[in-house]
Structure formats: structure tokens, C-alpha cells
Amino acid sequence: MRALTTPADGGTEVGPTTVPEPEPRPDQAVVEVRAVSVNRGDLSLLGMLPPGSRLGFDVAGTVVRAAADGSGPPVGSRVAGVAERDGWSERVALSTTRLAALPDGVEWTDAAAVPVAxxxxxxxxxxxxxxxxxxxxxxxxxxxxxxxxxxxxxxxxxxxxxxxxxxxxxxxxxxxxxxxxxxxxxxxxxxxxxxxxxxxxxxxxxxxxxxxxxxxxxxxxxxxxxxxxxxxxxxxxxxxxxxxxxxxxxxDEMPRRPVGNDLGVLLRLVAKGELDPQVAFVGDWTDPRPALRGVGERQVNGKAVLVF
Amino acid sequence: MRALTTPADGGTEVGPTTVPEPEPRPDQAVVEVRAVSVNRGDLSLLGMLPPGSRLGFDVAGTVVRAAADGSGPPVGSRVAGVAERDGWSERVALSTTRLAALPDGVEWTDAAAVPVAxxxxxxxxxxxxxxxxxxxxxxxxxxxxxxxxxxxxxxxxxxxxxxxxxxxxxxxxxxxxxxxxxxxxxxxxxxxxxxxxxxxxxxxxxxxxxxxxxxxxxxxxxxxxxxxxxxxxxxxxxxxxxxxxxxxxxxDEMPRRPVGNDLGVLLRLVAKGELDPQVAFVGDWTDPRPALRGVGERQVNGKAVLVF
Known part of the structure; x- marks a missing residue:
């Protein structure tokens, strides 16, 4: 499969690369990614990671393999969650404690914009x-x-x-x-x-x-x-x-918080129209440069999302 | 009775003056003062108060009139408490919620050093x-x-x-x-x-x-x-x-704290020898100048107390 990584040659432009399929732990579901979002924290990491590093925390997509330990939603569920800095990819293993089901009507782009922010x-x-x-x-x-x-x-x-x-x-x-x-x-x-x-x-x-x-x-x-x-x-x-x-x-907060439950609260507010994640930029994931630039230069009045 | 006040003529030297006897509210006991202590906060106030102002928060002494509302200790009890900036005086009315009984063996000087600090x-x-x-x-x-x-x-x-x-x-x-x-x-x-x-x-x-x-x-x-x-x-x-x-x-803390109970906790630690209030200077109340100077110039390694 493909994922966004920092350049293997040490350059600065993030782009798609071939990477191994996710190997989920028993508490992780595998999700087919439909949208991800860019946070300022992702940009801060860029300069600090070694060449060829995976990226991305905010993910929305469909469960294609349920967690082996029986936790979390079944195959076919629409979810959003927080990945372990490997979310900007076609498929990702997400801990079931750090994902939540998407209520009907919440779009992929809105869902991907919610977790970290x-x-x-x-x-x-x-x-x-x-x-x-x-x-x-x-x-x-x-x-x-x-x-x-x-x-x-x-x-x-x-x-x-x-x-x-x-x-x-x-x-x-x-x-x-x-x-x-x-x-x-x-x-x-x-x-x-x-x-x-x-x-x-x-x-x-x-x-x-x-x-x-x-x-x-x-x-x-x-x-x-x-x-x-x-x-x-x-x-x-x-x-x-x-x-x-x-x-x-x-x-620092996440280890002591019910992250999945709290994310569910936020996504239900989105479904009810009481929270607008303010997606202000949508781009194709295979060229993340405009999104990264927009967030870095504070040109995006809200969230920047990449769709798959 | 007499009390320490800022000079009526606007000078800087605090000294004894004749003032009216305390007129206790129903929730106040009248205490015959045996010792008081000097805090840095008292010094900060000095320059800000009008001429002839009363002073002093830390008080230890004997109850000579119990509170009219029946709260607090009876006549003859040894107590320490927090006064309402009128504690440096021969007698003072203390709210029964801001005083505590002195355990046997706690000296007046130690007791007066405890409340504010x-x-x-x-x-x-x-x-x-x-x-x-x-x-x-x-x-x-x-x-x-x-x-x-x-x-x-x-x-x-x-x-x-x-x-x-x-x-x-x-x-x-x-x-x-x-x-x-x-x-x-x-x-x-x-x-x-x-x-x-x-x-x-x-x-x-x-x-x-x-x-x-x-x-x-x-x-x-x-x-x-x-x-x-x-x-x-x-x-x-x-x-x-x-x-x-x-x-x-x-x-700012006191209105939402059980001040009398907390002061009692501290005084019992003193009685048990687990808290030493570190009285480092003792002077006569009628000449507070050495104590005020010592605290102001940080020459006192601990608390300065005035005895009556």
C-alpha cells in the first residue's frame, strides 16, 4: 500500500511512498482511510523526523478488519480516530480506545478534521x-x-x-x-x-x-x-x-483520558449541527504540499483535509 | 486600651496609641492579647494605610468574653487566631471561625507565630x-x-x-x-x-x-x-x-477554607513537636520598631513576635 512519508533522500517535500501493510496489535482495528487532516503539530514534527518517516494522526475511514480482542466496531463501520503517527496512509491500524463510530450524515472530511483539534x-x-x-x-x-x-x-x-x-x-x-x-x-x-x-x-x-x-x-x-x-x-x-x-x-493528556468516548461526543455534536469542524481546505492526499503550506503559513482559516 | 497604630501625624514609626475597646459582633470572642507576630504583609500595608490605622493579623491570648452566638471557646480559653487588621492591641474581637484553642504546652510566642505564616x-x-x-x-x-x-x-x-x-x-x-x-x-x-x-x-x-x-x-x-x-x-x-x-x-483563600479547624491542625502539630514555628526574634509590643525593621530587612531567620 501507499502512505505519505518524509523523503527518503532527506529532502523536505512529503509525498506518497510504498510501505508495508499495517500489522495490527490485538487491540487495533484496520481502517481503510478516506480522509486525514493536517495539524500544526504534524508540521513541527517534519523537521525532526528521520528520512522516510511515516506521518499523521487524524484519520477517518471504514473498518476493514475488526480488532482481534473483540473490542471496537465491526467490519464495515465508519470511524474516526487518532493514529500513532502513521495515519496518512491508505490503511492504518487504530487502537479501539482511540477511535469512535461516525454518526450517519457526518462526512469524511468533517470527521477527519475532528480528532486532534x-x-x-x-x-x-x-x-x-x-x-x-x-x-x-x-x-x-x-x-x-x-x-x-x-x-x-x-x-x-x-x-x-x-x-x-x-x-x-x-x-x-x-x-x-x-x-x-x-x-x-x-x-x-x-x-x-x-x-x-x-x-x-x-x-x-x-x-x-x-x-x-x-x-x-x-x-x-x-x-x-x-x-x-x-x-x-x-x-x-x-x-x-x-x-x-x-x-x-x-x-500528554490522552493516556489518562477516555479518548474514544470523548471523540464520540465531539462527532455526535457534529452530527447534530452543534459543532462545525470548519474544514477550510480540501486536497488530494497524493499531493499534500498545498495543505502543508497553507497550514504552515496560517493561510487556512480552519482545518486542512486530504481525501483518499 | 492601647493598640499599635500608624502615626496620626502621617509619620512612619508605628507605636502604641489609645483606642476604643473592641465591640464584638455576635460571632466574635474578645481576647486579651499575650503575643502577636509580624508578617511581611503587615509591612506592605504600612505605606498604604491612612494615618492612625490599626494593624495586625496574628494574635494569641486568652478569651475574656465568649461569642454572644454561643460559638467558639469559653472565657479563660487560650487561643490563637487571625484578626481583622486590628490584632496588635491589648484586646481584640476575633471571629470564632478564625481562631483555635491552644493545646497545653504551646507557648504564647509560638502560638502567635503560627496563624498567617x-x-x-x-x-x-x-x-x-x-x-x-x-x-x-x-x-x-x-x-x-x-x-x-x-x-x-x-x-x-x-x-x-x-x-x-x-x-x-x-x-x-x-x-x-x-x-x-x-x-x-x-x-x-x-x-x-x-x-x-x-x-x-x-x-x-x-x-x-x-x-x-x-x-x-x-x-x-x-x-x-x-x-x-x-x-x-x-x-x-x-x-x-x-x-x-x-x-x-x-x-483570598480564607473565605472558602475552614480557617479555625486548619489553624487547630497546625497548633496541634506544634504541641506534638512536629512543627516549630521558628520564632527568631521576640520584643516588647510597646516598641515594635526592631521587629518591623528586622522583618523588612530580612534579618530575622524565621518569625518575629511581640509580647504583651
């Missing part, structure tokens, strides 16, 4: 506790995780403020449930104080957003796309006693 | 969760809160590393249970990694100590004596996923 947003918000009646500021709100976080926070009863890098990037966020939307250069004065901040940008944007966090507030960071130091003013704590700043990473 | 250390450590078998680094370990935090962390099953500003300030910390003790200028290389960091120093000391925090670690800050910005390297979170940084302030 949706679980990251879900777990980030869960660390903030109850959101009912609280104000939540999401920075990086125009990205794949950000657009889902805005919707999930709204669905949890929060009033959501969304920040993004430009007016162009803010498009559609009001329709997703953001009560306020603002560009970074508008600064903290343009947004009312919040009890929860969800940040993935870091640097000046984080420092600016942090000024809006009230006493006892919760800050959840799931990235630092600016790769800037964390710098907050001297009264970062004294001015807001009880404040909590937490950094989460999906692959 | 002990509760701050206790609540800081409680935010870190279970300490059993975990490594805890306490910065500012030579101060009033620090010396108690070292002992409480040890009592909770932690292996404790203590940092202070000089070899002189480190004296006695090994006897209190610190497995490692190090000066700030020794840097992070002198201490093994930790799962919990308790900091009150901020600035470069905090940045240095933070390098030792492992993935999933907990950082609890209860002060920033250097008044420096919070600055951490760009991978502050990515290099330790799950890390949590929390700022607590005792007067």
Missing part, C-alpha cells in the same frame, strides 16, 4: 472547569483548534471572546458563537475581562490577553506558536489571587 | 495535592512561611529541597527536614528535579527554580518579594506538559 480544544476547556455563565477568551481563534474551542465554550454555556491576527482571520467567528471578536492589535482594551483564557499564541498576545483575566481565573495554554518567552508583569498573581496557568499537550 | 504554607501545599513521595522545592525557605512550608511538606511525605539567599539564612533548615539546602547563586544545577515548586521570591530565583520542575509538575506562588516580572523560557510549557502555575493569597 477537537480533543485538544475539549481537554483545554475541561481544565478550566465549569464554563456556565463565565467569560472565555480564545486567542488564535481562527485556527483549527481555536474555531472548535469557540464553539465548545459556547456550547458549555460560556460567553466567548475571540482574538485572531487580522480582520480576515476573524471571519465566521461570530457565526460560530463568539460574542466579541477582535484582532490582536486592538489590545486588551477592546475586550471585557474574562474568567478563562485559552491561549496558543504566547508572547505579546498572551501578555495582552492575560491582562483581562480576573482574580481566581484560569489560563489554559496548549501551544506557543510565537515561540516567545512567557513574560507577565510583576503583579501577575497579586493582582488576581487564585489565578492558575496550565499548559496542556494532547499527547 | 502557617496557613499560608498549609494552603500553598494543599494546592499542590498529595506530596507523598514527591520532591518539593521551597524558595525563600529561610523566612517565616518558608521554614513552616519545609516542615509541613516533610510531614506530608515529601522530600524537600530548600533555597535561601545565603549560607547564613540556610542555617537550621536541614534540622527542619530539608534533604537538600542551597543558596540562590548555586543555581538549578545544585538541586535535583522536583514535582512541586513553592515560590515567594519571583524574578531570577523563580526562573532558576522553574527549570527544575518536571512534566506535570505544580508550581504554587504565594508572593513575589523581588517584585520582578514573571519571565520563563519559551518552552516553559512544551517541555513540561501538564505543568500548572498557581498564585495564592491567604486572604
Amino acid at each position: 477537537g480533543l485538544t480544544a475539549l481537554y483545554a476547556l475541561r481544565h478550566a472547569g465549569s464554563l456556565l455563565g463565565r467569560r472565555v477568551l480564545v486567542t488564535g481563534a481562527s485556527g483549527g483548534v481555536g474555531r472548535i474551542a469557540v464553539q465548545l465554550a459556547r456550547a458549555a454555556g460560556a460567553e466567548v471572546a475571540a482574538w485572531a491576527g487580522s480582520a480576515e482571520r476573524l471571519k465566521g467567528l461570530a457565526e460560530l458563537g463568539a460574542a466579541e471578536a477582535s484582532t490582536y492589535d486592538a489590545g486588551p482594551g477592546a475586550t471585557r475581562p474574562v474568567q478563562v483564557l485559552v491561549d496558543s499564541v504566547g508572547g505579546e498576545v498572551f501578555r495582552s490577553a492575560y491582562q483581562l483575566v480576573e482574580r481566581g481565573g484560569t489560563v489554559v495554554c496548549y501551544g506557543n506558536t510565537t515561540r516567545a518567552d512567557l513574560c507577565l508583569p510583576f503583579d501577575w498573581g497579586h493582582a488576581r489571587p487564585g489565578v492558575r496557568i496550565q499548559y496542556i499537550h494532547l499527547f | 502557617g496557613l499560608t504554607a498549609l494552603y500553598a501545599l494543599r494546592h499542590a495535592g498529595s506530596l507523598l513521595g514527591r520532591r518539593v522545592l521551597v524558595t525563600g525557605a529561610s523566612g517565616g512561611v518558608g521554614r513552616i512550608a519545609v516542615q509541613l511538606a516533610r510531614a506530608a511525605g515529601a522530600e524537600v529541597a530548600a533555597w535561601a539567599g545565603s549560607a547564613e539564612r540556610l542555617k537550621g533548615l536541614a534540622e527542619l527536614g530539608a534533604a537538600e539546602a542551597s543558596t540562590y547563586d548555586a543555581g538549578p544545577g545544585a538541586t535535583r528535579p522536583v514535582q512541586v515548586l513553592v515560590d515567594s521570591v519571583g524574578g531570577e530565583v523563580f526562573r532558576s527554580a522553574y527549570q527544575l520542575v518536571e512534566r506535570g509538575g505544580t508550581v504554587v506562588c504565594y508572593g513575589n518579594t523581588t517584585r520582578a516580572d514573571l519571565c520563563l523560557p519559551f518552552d516553559w510549557g512544551h517541555a513540561r506538559p501538564g505543568v500548572r502555575i498557581q498564585y495564592i493569597h491567604l486572604f
Whole structure:
């Protein structure tokens, strides 16, 4: 079968290569892949992996071989799941604890866009506790995780403020449930104080957003796309006693979370029309370069998906 | 009666003045004060209060009038408690929810040293969760809160590393249970990694100590004596996923805590010889200047107490 890999010659262009068929463990189902999605984390890995490395976490497809241990869905089931960095391929073995059945009506492209971005947003918000009646500021709100976080926070009863890098990037966020939307250069004065901040940008944007966090507030960071130091003013704590700043990473969260169940929750929200994964780019899997470039250069206002 | 106040003429020297007798609310007992202690927080307030302001939170003494609502201990009971910034006085009304009976054998000076410093250390450590078998680094370990935090962390099953500003300030910390003790200028290389960091120093000391925090670690800050910005390297979170940084302030914690019960826990540890409040300076209450100066200039390796 074929799969996307980093070039065997050490170059930079990811492309299809012939690889062995998956050899599933007893707890894994083999899935015929119909769509995958590209995350910023995939791009971060590109430069760090040896030549010829497999890639990809987000997968949607059809079970062609059920797990030998009897867990998970039967052959023919439509599923989405989190692969073990080998998902961008024609077939993949997925742990049955890290996949969920697709409800009728959920398209392959939407399904493939959900796992990593949706679980990251879900777990980030869960660390903030109850959101009912609280104000939540999401920075990086125009990205794949950000657009889902805005919707999930709204669905949890929060009033959501969304920040993004430009007016162009803010498009559609009001329709997703953001009560306020603002560009970074508008600064903290343009947004009312919040009890929860969800940040993935870091640097000046984080420092600016942090000024809006009230006493006892919760800050959840799931990235630092600016790769800037964390710098907050001297009264970062004294001015807001009880404040909590937490950094989460999906692959650190997953071992202690019911990933398959949580993914099922997200996919059912998609089926009910309450969560739009915001697929903003769809390309053919055999040429992933436009998708990778679009995500890397932040030209995709949402998720980039490759279809098989 | 007399009490310590800021000068009526706007000067800087705190001294005894004639003030009205306390008028207790129904939930307050009146206590004849035998000893009080000085905290750094008292000093921070000095410059901010109007002339003639009352002072003082830490109090130990004898109940001379029980609370009208029937709560709390009877007349004649020896107690310690947290006053409402009017504790440095011959008599004070204390809420019965913020005082605890003194076990036999606990001296007035030790009792007066416990409330604010002990509760701050206790609540800081409680935010870190279970300490059993975990490594805890306490910065500012030579101060009033620090010396108690070292002992409480040890009592909770932690292996404790203590940092202070000089070899002189480190004296006695090994006897209190610190497995490692190090000066700030020794840097992070002198201490093994930790799962919990308790900091009150901020600035470069905090940045240095933070390098030792492992993935999933907990950082609890209860002060920033250097008044420096919070600055951490760009991978502050990515290099330790799950890390949590929390700022607590005792007067923010108290409304949601069983303060009297918790104070009782601490005083019973003192009675059992498992907690030494480290009274390092005792003076007469009518001249508080040496105590205030000693705490302000960090010349007191522990707690400063005034006796009545």
C-alpha cells in the first residue's frame, strides 16, 4: 500500500511512498482511510523526523478488519480516530480506545478534521472547569483548534471572546458563537475581562490577553506558536489571587483520558449541527504540499483535509 | 486600651496609641492579647494605610468574653487566631471561625507565630495535592512561611529541597527536614528535579527554580518579594506538559477554607513537636520598631513576635 512519508533522500517535500501493510496489535482495528487532516503539530514534527518517516494522526475511514480482542466496531463501520503517527496512509491500524463510530450524515472530511483539534480544544476547556455563565477568551481563534474551542465554550454555556491576527482571520467567528471578536492589535482594551483564557499564541498576545483575566481565573495554554518567552508583569498573581496557568499537550493528556468516548461526543455534536469542524481546505492526499503550506503559513482559516 | 497604630501625624514609626475597646459582633470572642507576630504583609500595608490605622493579623491570648452566638471557646480559653487588621492591641474581637484553642504546652510566642505564616504554607501545599513521595522545592525557605512550608511538606511525605539567599539564612533548615539546602547563586544545577515548586521570591530565583520542575509538575506562588516580572523560557510549557502555575493569597483563600479547624491542625502539630514555628526574634509590643525593621530587612531567620 501507499502512505505519505518524509523523503527518503532527506529532502523536505512529503509525498506518497510504498510501505508495508499495517500489522495490527490485538487491540487495533484496520481502517481503510478516506480522509486525514493536517495539524500544526504534524508540521513541527517534519523537521525532526528521520528520512522516510511515516506521518499523521487524524484519520477517518471504514473498518476493514475488526480488532482481534473483540473490542471496537465491526467490519464495515465508519470511524474516526487518532493514529500513532502513521495515519496518512491508505490503511492504518487504530487502537479501539482511540477511535469512535461516525454518526450517519457526518462526512469524511468533517470527521477527519475532528480528532486532534477537537480533543485538544475539549481537554483545554475541561481544565478550566465549569464554563456556565463565565467569560472565555480564545486567542488564535481562527485556527483549527481555536474555531472548535469557540464553539465548545459556547456550547458549555460560556460567553466567548475571540482574538485572531487580522480582520480576515476573524471571519465566521461570530457565526460560530463568539460574542466579541477582535484582532490582536486592538489590545486588551477592546475586550471585557474574562474568567478563562485559552491561549496558543504566547508572547505579546498572551501578555495582552492575560491582562483581562480576573482574580481566581484560569489560563489554559496548549501551544506557543510565537515561540516567545512567557513574560507577565510583576503583579501577575497579586493582582488576581487564585489565578492558575496550565499548559496542556494532547499527547500528554490522552493516556489518562477516555479518548474514544470523548471523540464520540465531539462527532455526535457534529452530527447534530452543534459543532462545525470548519474544514477550510480540501486536497488530494497524493499531493499534500498545498495543505502543508497553507497550514504552515496560517493561510487556512480552519482545518486542512486530504481525501483518499 | 492601647493598640499599635500608624502615626496620626502621617509619620512612619508605628507605636502604641489609645483606642476604643473592641465591640464584638455576635460571632466574635474578645481576647486579651499575650503575643502577636509580624508578617511581611503587615509591612506592605504600612505605606498604604491612612494615618492612625490599626494593624495586625496574628494574635494569641486568652478569651475574656465568649461569642454572644454561643460559638467558639469559653472565657479563660487560650487561643490563637487571625484578626481583622486590628490584632496588635491589648484586646481584640476575633471571629470564632478564625481562631483555635491552644493545646497545653504551646507557648504564647509560638502560638502567635503560627496563624498567617502557617496557613499560608498549609494552603500553598494543599494546592499542590498529595506530596507523598514527591520532591518539593521551597524558595525563600529561610523566612517565616518558608521554614513552616519545609516542615509541613516533610510531614506530608515529601522530600524537600530548600533555597535561601545565603549560607547564613540556610542555617537550621536541614534540622527542619530539608534533604537538600542551597543558596540562590548555586543555581538549578545544585538541586535535583522536583514535582512541586513553592515560590515567594519571583524574578531570577523563580526562573532558576522553574527549570527544575518536571512534566506535570505544580508550581504554587504565594508572593513575589523581588517584585520582578514573571519571565520563563519559551518552552516553559512544551517541555513540561501538564505543568500548572498557581498564585495564592491567604486572604483570598480564607473565605472558602475552614480557617479555625486548619489553624487547630497546625497548633496541634506544634504541641506534638512536629512543627516549630521558628520564632527568631521576640520584643516588647510597646516598641515594635526592631521587629518591623528586622522583618523588612530580612534579618530575622524565621518569625518575629511581640509580647504583651
